[in-house]
Amino acid sequence: MSIRTLTTPLCNLLGISVPILQAGMGGVAYAPLAAAVTNAGGLGALGGIDMTPEEFDGEIRRFRSLSDGPLCVDLGFPSRAPTAPGDVAMPAVAPAPIRQLYAELEKLGVPIEEVAEQAIGTVDNQAKLVIAIEHGVEVLACALGTPEDVTARCHANGMVVMSVVGRASNARRAINNGTDVVVVQGFEGGGHTGDVGLLTLLAEVLEFSTVPVVAAGGISRGCQIAAALIAGAEGAWVGTRFLATAESGAEEGFKEAVVEAPPDATIRSTLFDGLPVRQLRNRFTDVWHGHEDEVQSYPVQRMLTAPIRYTAARHGLKEYMNLAAGQSSGMVDDLPGAAEVLERLVDETVTALRDGPRRIGLGR
Numbered sequence: 001m002s003i004r005t006l007t008t009p010l011c012n013l014l015g016i017s018v019p020i021l022q023a024g025m026g027g028v029a030y031a032p033l034a035a036a037v038t039n040a041g042g043l044g045a046l047g048g049i050d051m052t053p054e055e056f057d058g059e060i061r062r063f064r065s066l067s068d069g070p071l072c073v074d075l076g077f078p079s080r081a082p083t084a085p086g087d088v089a090m091p092a093v094a095p096a097p098i099r100q101l102y103a104e105l106e107k108l109g110v111p112i113e114e115v116a117e118q119a120i121g122t123v124d125n126q127a128k129l130v131i132a133i134e135h136g137v138e139v140l141a142c143a144l145g146t147p148e149d150v151t152a153r154c155h156a157n158g159m160v161v162m163s164v165v166g167r168a169s170n171a172r173r174a175i176n177n178g179t180d181v182v183v184v185q186g187f188e189g190g191g192h193t194g195d196v197g198l199l200t201l202l203a204e205v206l207e208f209s210t211v212p213v214v215a216a217g218g219i220s221r222g223c224q225i226a227a228a229l230i231a232g233a234e235g236a237w238v239g240t241r242f243l244a245t246a247e248s249g250a251e252e253g254f255k256e257a258v259v260e261a262p263p264d265a266t267i268r269s270t271l272f273d274g275l276p277v278r279q280l281r282n283r284f285t286d287v288w289h290g291h292e293d294e295v296q297s298y299p300v301q302r303m304l305t306a307p308i309r310y311t312a313a314r315h316g317l318k319e320y321m322n323l324a325a326g327q328s329s330g331m332v333d334d335l336p337g338a339a340e341v342l343e344r345l346v347d348e349t350v351t352a353l354r355d356g357p358r359r360i361g362l363g364r
């Protein structure tokens, strides 16, 4: 299996193939973004974790109406998932920062909406896998674990499986469970992320991997992709840079926050859902200072923060949203179309690969 078969010749300049995969991002990666990327020669992805099965089905249909090319869907099969959100035992009294955030939103005159948190139930996750198979989706990306039965079902239906991992031991487990591609996400990356930097994690996993390895985390320039390709990666999985595009489904306030973010604006914390996530600092994160011991484990924290996150997103209140973003947000300063992002990344990668050897004195 080569991931080059999933991207088209548009990514092939000067005979150098630069496979660029747009990352699955919950609340961001819907059909318009995925189709724009696939149509421009990359591999587009839907962030399916946050969708209901009905919404997921609709987004796949919408993608098919916008593109004839391959589609990746991103789903989660965490081992600690309950059967359904209703099975999760919630604390009798919410942590003080949660109560504080509710009070602040109420003071702003914003009614808090209770929401069904879609990301966690095994019943819905399995239903979405069935829908993807029925639609003949080409690629499944799994973060938060790649169960063996999931890879087996995908392979029986001709689907390629990619596993996004933040540590070498998880890469090993995903390979043992039959994954076709490992995406190593460095500490720099937006959303769920481990604590090892990309170059180290990439080198570690390449030492033992029997499947292609793709680099992720903090990538917003072609020179970073060139470095990863030279190190042995077969492509790049890019999130935050595609978040800030015209076709991205992120709220306008979220896109603005990424474009305006200075370097060092992100933190890595468990405040979103109890698992380590990189996000932009804002009131949603600052309110926990001094209350770190009240952060709940997964998935309780995710369910406690859901009404705040969803209400804030609906009302464009970026200080109260969960602004998942990678360290590259300090370098993202415009909102072009996704095809232009892809073109820039490929051009920059090819330039770096072409000029790099000469710059360090190799060749003429």
Ligand SMILES: Cc1cc2nc3c(=O)[nH]c(=O)nc-3n(C[C@H](O)[C@H](O)[C@H](O)COP(=O)(O)O)c2cc1C
Pocket (backbone or CB within 6 Å): 023, 024, 025, 026, 028, 047, 048, 049, 050, 074, 142, 143, 144, 164, 185, 188, 189, 190, 191, 192, 216, 217, 218, 219, 237, 238, 239, 240, 241, 243, 323, 324, 325, 326, 327, 328
């Ligand atoms: C806003 C946002 C939402 C994300 N949502 C998900 C998700 O639902 N599922 C998932 O597996 N990864 C998710 N990720 C992680 C991405 O798939 C990807 O690994 C990451 O964005 C790569 O790092 P970068 O953002 O620095 O390019 C998300 C990332 C961002 C920025």
